[in-house]
Amino acid sequence: MATPLVVEKTLSDKASLRLTEAIITGELQQGQKLSEADLATRYGISRGPLREAIRELEGMRLVKRVPHAGARVIKLDMTALADLYRVREALEGMACRMAAEQMSEQEVSALFGLLDAHEKQIEESGGESYFQSEGDFDFHFHIAQGSRNQMLIDLLVGELYQLLRMCRYQTSHLRNRTHMALKQHRQMVEAIADGDGDLAELLMRRHISGAWKSIKVMMEENK
Amino acid sequence: MATPLVVEKTLSDKASLRLTEAIITGELQQGQKLSEADLATRYGISRGPLREAIRELEGMRLVKRVPHAGARVIKLDMTALADLYRVREALEGMACRMAAEQMSEQEVSALFGLLDAHEKQIEESGGESYFQSEGDFDFHFHIAQGSRNQMLIDLLVGELYQLLRMCRYQTSHLRNRTHMALKQHRQMVEAIADGDGDLAELLMRRHISGAWKSIKVMMEENK
DNA sequence: CTCTGAATGATTGTCAACAATCGGAGCAAT
DNA sequence: ATTGCTCCGATTGTTGACAATCATTCAGAG
Numbered sequence: 001m002a003t004p005l006v007v008e009k010t011l012s013d014k015a016s017l018r019l020t021e022a023i024i025t026g027e028l029q030q031g032q033k034l035s036e037a038d039l040a041t042r043y044g045i046s047r048g049p050l051r052e053a054i055r056e057l058e059g060m061r062l063v064k065r066v067p068h069a070g071a072r073v074i075k076l077d078m079t080a081l082a083d084l085y086r087v088r089e090a091l092e093g094m095a096c097r098m099a100a101e102q103m104s105e106q107e108v109s110a111l112f113g114l115l116d117a118h119e120k121q122i123e124e125s126g127g128e129s130y131f132q133s134e135g136d137f138d139f140h141f142h143i144a145q146g147s148r149n150q151m152l153i154d155l156l157v158g159e160l161y162q163l164l165r166m167c168r169y170q171t172s173h174l175r176n177r178t179h180m181a182l183k184q185h186r187q188m189v190e191a192i193a194d195g196d197g198d199l200a201e202l203l204m205r206r207h208i209s210g211a212w213k214s215i216k217v218m219m220e221e222n223k
Numbered sequence: 224m225a226t227p228l229v230v231e232k233t234l235s236d237k238a239s240l241r242l243t244e245a246i247i248t249g250e251l252q253q254g255q256k257l258s259e260a261d262l263a264t265r266y267g268i269s270r271g272p273l274r275e276a277i278r279e280l281e282g283m284r285l286v287k288r289v290p291h292a293g294a295r296v297i298k299l300d301m302t303a304l305a306d307l308y309r310v311r312e313a314l315e316g317m318a319c320r321m322a323a324e325q326m327s328e329q330e331v332s333a334l335f336g337l338l339d340a341h342e343k344q345i346e347e348s349g350g351e352s353y354f355q356s357e358g359d360f361d362f363h364f365h366i367a368q369g370s371r372n373q374m375l376i377d378l379l380v381g382e383l384y385q386l387l388r389m390c391r392y393q394t395s396h397l398r399n400r401t402h403m404a405l406k407q408h409r410q411m412v413e414a415i416a417d418g419d420g421d422l423a424e425l426l427m428r429r430h431i432s433g434a435w436k437s438i439k440v441m442m443e444e445n446k
Numbered sequence: 447c448t449c450t451g452a453a454t455g456a457t458t459g460t461c462a463a464c465a466a467t468c469g470g471a472g473c474a475a476t
Numbered sequence: 477a478t479t480g481c482t483c484c485g486a487t488t489g490t491t492g493a494c495a496a497t498c499a500t501t502c503a504g505a506g
Contacts, residue, residue: 010290010459036488046461048271051489055275059282061374067233068467068488083374086317090375094313151284151306152313155378233489259458269491274459291458291497 012049015039016056023062023073024166034063034071060159062166076167078219084163085212089205091156092140096188096204097197099146107146111189114138115182122178133168133176137161139185143204146192174218181207235272238262239279246285246296247389257286257294283382285389299390301442307386308435312428314379315363319411319427320420322369330369334412337361338405345401356391356399360384362408366427369415397441404430 019039022028040050054071057063065071074080103111118135144156184207191200242262245251263273277294280286288294297303326334341358367379407430414423 012459013290037486047488048460048462052275052278055278056282059279061377067236069469070488080374083372086321086372087314087374087378090313090317091310094309098309149306149309151303151310154284155310235489260456270458271490271492292499293458 010049011045012052012056015043015045015050015053018043019053019057020060020062020162023057024162024169026169028073030073030075030170032073034073036070060162062162076163076170078216081167081215082212084160084167085208085215088156088160088164089208089212091152091160092143092208093201093205095144095147095149095152095156096192097201098149098152099143100192100195100197100200102148103146103192107142108189108193111139111142111146111192114142115186115189118185119182122182136181137165143188171215171219174215174222177211177214181211184210233272234268235275235279238266238268238273238276241266242276242280243283243285243385246280247385247392249392251296253296253298255296257296259293283385285385299386299393301439304390304438305435307383307390308431308438311379311383311387312431312435314375314383315366315431316424316428318367318370318372318375318379319415320424321372321375322366323415323418323420323423325371326369326415330365331412331416334362334365334369334415337365338409338412341408342405345405359404360388366411394438394442397438397445400434400437404434407433 019028019034028034034054036047036050036054040047043050054063054065058065058071062074063071064074076084114135118139121135140161141157144153147153184203188200188203188207191203242251242257251257257277259270259273259277263270266273277286277288281288281294285297286294287297299307337358341362344358363384364380367376370376407426411423411426411430414426
């Protein structure tokens with residue numbers, strides 16, 4: 001395959017990526033104002049491309065912009081997180097259903113392989129949660145791909161997963177339910193292997209609403 | 224109500240609105256290239272704001288942009304439409320469930336009033352389809368609002384409904400199922416009035432998947 | 447005749463200066 | 477002391493010129 005090794009990117013695209021990472025990792029804190037002049041000089045570009053990058057982030061719902069007053073990083077409060085998980089429940093549920101209807105056998109066996117690898121990682125790291133979080137993204141990413149629905153894929157991978165990563169950074173001190181999650185993932189893949197769309201969607205929705213309930217109580221405890 | 228009569232908007236925001244309408248109404252045809260210089264002079268603004276507007280449309284999935292090659296209006300082919308209706312099924316289904324769980328009595332009775340008004344319109348216009356299409360938007364808009372989920376509302380109203388309007392313009396020659404749709408709307412509102420989230424979601428999903436099947440066969444006939 | 451590749455024109459990407467707008471400090475009047 | 481006004485600095489919005497990139501054309505070699 002002759003894909004170019006270096007994909008030429010535009011300055012605003014690069015700035016968009018950098019800003020995205022800065023927001024997700026908390027380098028730019030929630031609610032913080034984005035100063036065009038400051039960021040432009042810091043990134044060594046002019047304000048033109050930077051403004052376009054901010055417009056792009058606005059489309060990804062990472063910043064909110066108000067005319068003549070600038071852009072601010074969104075605040076992921078409880079309400080916003082509740083909204084996010086509800087939307088995920090709907091979209092990922094549908095993705096899981098469609099994956100069950102359309103994934104090839106190879107993809108399904110690749111999913112099984114992924115689960116085994118995750119299990120191994122969890123055992124080796126003694127329940128260390130970081131790897132499982134990465135593994136969780138892996139899993140959901142593959143399910144989304146399996147739906148064959150490009151709009152669904154774009155919404156999940158391009159927008160919601162960024163917000164989810166932001167949430168994970170914020171709540172990284174909370175231990176997460178790795179074993180429970182892995183078990184649920186396995187159940188889903190089995191439903192997918194059976195081509196059982198109804199069950200696959202049901203399981204994914206339970207998985208996500210369960211995750212939300214767990215996060216919610218933990219956040220209320222630690223607050 | 225003391226909303227300001229003249230809302231000061233930025234040039235790129237105005238350009239964004241104009242472009243959106245131009246794309247939805249077909250003034251800018253599907254797949255057509257957007258020339259920055261041409262559009263800028265036509266709208267009487269410079270290329271800076273116009274570029275930002277295009278970035279915004281990209282976020283709404285109305286155009287696709289490729290670096291150094293410009294932006295083109297998306298093409299709503301069968302695949303894209305199928306994807307769209309599937310995503311709508313998931314999101315509006317969830318919205319309908321949440322509306323059933325959270326709408327106030329006043330909102331529910333307002334919904335009943337809306338249905339009566341639509342019925343009257345349909346009878347008066349003898350099944351004229353245009354009003355029903357507008358009425359359909361009204362209905363789905365109110366359901367989305369009733370979910371109280373801002374992310375869901377933004378996704379549906381800000382992105383998907385624009386694509387849907389574009390689709391309606393494209394298929395306006397096809398007669399649509401006004402009476403069937405009205406009946407289904409009424410069933411949904413009754414489920415919402417009962418606070419029956421399960422049923423409300425089920426009905427909405429059937430409503431949308433049914434609409435898609437109907438559109439699909441009509442498009443295949445007329446092709 | 448076909449294919450390669452260099453010149454060229456058109457289009458997009460970037461920049462720095464200029465204009466418009468907002469928010470707050472300071473001051474005066476009640 | 478508080479309210480309202482004015483001015484001013486800071487920030488965002490806009491512009492036109494300049495640089496970089498792509499697509500096309502056309503000349504020439506095989």
